[in-house]
Amino acid sequence: MKQGVWPFIKQHRVECICFAVFIILAVIGFCVHEPSYDEAQAWMIAKTATWKDLFFLIPFYEGHPPFWHLLLAGPARLGASLPVTAGILGLILMLANGYLLFFKAPFPRWVRCLLPFNFFLFFQYGIIVRPYGLMCLLILLLAMYFPQKDKRPGLFVGLLAALCACHLFGMAIAGGITLAWLWEMKDHRPWKTYLPALRKDKRFHWLLGLLGWTLLILACIAIPRAGMHLRSAAPPLSIVRQAIYVLLAMPAEAVLTNIDDSFQTTRRLIPWLPLLSTAAVGLVLWGAALFCFPRKNWRYLVFPYLCMSIIMLRYSSCHHVGMVLILFIGYAWINLAQTPLDTSRWPQGGKRLAKAGLLLMLLLPAGWNFHSLYWDYKLVLYPGKEMVEFLKKYNLTDQTIFVAWVMKPTDKPDNYSFNTNAQPAGTLLGVYLDHNIFANFHDGQKKSYIDNFCPSYEEMLKVLNHWREDLPVPTVLINRVPMDILYKNPDILNYYRLGFTQNEYQLWKFNPPKPNPQFIFLFYTLWDKYQDQLLEGVPPEQRLEILKQHEQYTLTNMVE
Numbered sequence: 001m002k003q004g005v006w007p008f009i010k011q012h013r014v015e016c017i018c019f020a021v022f023i024i025l026a027v028i029g030f031c032v033h034e035p036s037y038d039e040a041q042a043w044m045i046a047k048t049a050t051w052k053d054l055f056f057l058i059p060f061y062e063g064h065p066p067f068w069h070l071l072l073a074g075p076a077r078l079g080a081s082l083p084v085t086a087g088i089l090g091l092i093l094m095l096a097n098g099y100l101l102f103f104k105a106p107f108p109r110w111v112r113c114l115l116p117f118n119f120f121l122f123f124q125y126g127i128i129v130r131p132y133g134l135m136c137l138l139i140l141l142l143a144m145y146f147p148q149k150d151k152r153p154g155l156f157v158g159l160l161a162a163l164c165a166c167h168l169f170g171m172a173i174a175g176g177i178t179l180a181w182l183w184e185m186k187d188h189r190p191w192k193t194y195l196p197a198l199r200k201d202k203r204f205h206w207l208l209g210l211l212g213w214t215l216l217i218l219a220c221i222a223i224p225r226a227g228m229h230l231r232s233a234a235p236p237l238s239i240v241r242q243a244i245y246v247l248l249a250m251p252a253e254a255v256l257t258n259i260d261d262s263f264q265t266t267r268r269l270i271p272w273l274p275l276l277s278t279a280a281v282g283l284v285l286w287g288a289a290l291f292c293f294p295r296k297n298w299r300y301l302v303f304p305y306l307c308m309s310i311i312m313l314r315y316s317s318c319h320h321v322g323m324v325l326i327l328f329i330g331y332a333w334i335n336l337a338q339t340p341l342d343t344s345r346w347p348q349g350g351k352r353l354a355k356a357g358l359l360l361m362l363l364l365p366a367g368w369n370f371h372s373l374y375w376d377y378k379l380v381l382y383p384g385k386e387m388v389e390f391l392k393k394y395n396l397t398d399q400t401i402f403v404a405w406v407m408k409p410t411d412k413p414d415n416y417s418f419n420t421n422a423q424p425a426g427t428l429l430g431v432y433l434d435h436n437i438f439a440n441f442h443d444g445q446k447k448s449y450i451d452n453f454c455p456s457y458e459e460m461l462k463v464l465n466h467w468r469e470d471l472p473v474p475t476v477l478i479n480r481v482p483m484d485i486l487y488k489n490p491d492i493l494n495y496y497r498l499g500f501t502q503n504e505y506q507l508w509k510f511n512p513p514k515p516n517p518q519f520i521f522l523f524y525t526l527w528d529k530y531q532d533q534l535l536e537g538v539p540p541e542q543r544l545e546i547l548k549q550h551e552q553y554t555l556t557n558m559v560e
Contacts, residue, residue, distance in 0.1 A: 367510070
């Protein structure tokens, strides 16, 4: 018999209060949050990519199926704004995840009331709206319906299929769960009787359908298209250290430690001492997870983790640590839903130590979350809206505008490593524009997202030649465009003056916000034209001093 609303609220009074706080914080977070690069990239793909590219080209270099982009495509192409759409979608996913954790999870009440405020579940996969929030929901649903998987295989496989459609990590996790399920079907039967019996098992028939679905998705992701190069994800600097990090250190990074604040795990060399100490903490967490629960289900944690690790050895960023946390939560849910944790044989000191450890693993990530929410409220994380408003205020959108691309000096003199496709500011500012205004970003065509594949060096040189010879000399620069290298003339830097600057920030756990300045440079004739407006509000007696100081803000000095 269904329970009424008021009896339900009375029975779950504490959970309802916590859920209300959860909703209020989520709404505030969405109202003040500026789109991150990941959000902007997905939105601009959904908005400006052709349908053909959306299905047959973009999945290859984005590394995941087109489902998330298709989910955004409707509102994006109908003229909706990213902050509003992301806010609504993110809030729906957060409410669903929060409801399941607050009211459905088989955890003690105090755990259910703290866990939804986790840094990864709330901020990284909620406020920052990415497909990981949907993956979290699907993994929680898989854990909830796990006891029914043999009686209702269609439902369970359907959830696995949806997980595959979200992301490459989702495919790996679904593959690991499938392997564990097949192993469980075998039970203690010998292979010679198990394999023939599979042909009559309806669960196996559903899994064959899942295999076909997975192969179809892989055909979109893994098959290179003509003229395309491999994705630009760099290989690990040390495969051994990366393996230790992924297999052992990641569980600790999800709930206790903080050695990975680089935002690109695979592209740095983690020192041995912090790596091994963090791995030791992770090993303890692995032991606790496998020791505390029945052995029969261990494969539902180990197999998905190993499958996901294979991908993470090639590519992982710091926010992917949260996927490890979700796997452990799902594993704990599966076990506690079947058999409550038996601590009767534990020594009293062991119980207290375990409870204190679990409390710390809940409170510390909650602290990371509130720290990030505070700074997200306090700061403008990326000033894309402010930069576009500056361009519109001074009627600069019709000027020839160049946006900076990734360009780094190498050890060799006059030699640079660069990627003409990597122009993040073009995508981030594009969120607030109705068309692409950047002359060197896809030649000002409709497309306003980054092609995440790495052109050959020769192809990039051709692009630079095209910009130099076929496009007008830019009068507006977004960030530090290497004009001296592009035009092979160091004196050209002296013609640009700083018109706008504001920091962007990266938030990670308890780390102080990391500032990274964003610039708009104007050709000196433009700067002179708008000088009075740029100095508007400055007292006359201070203007001369500011103008003298402004001489140091040429592009030449900024580059130096």
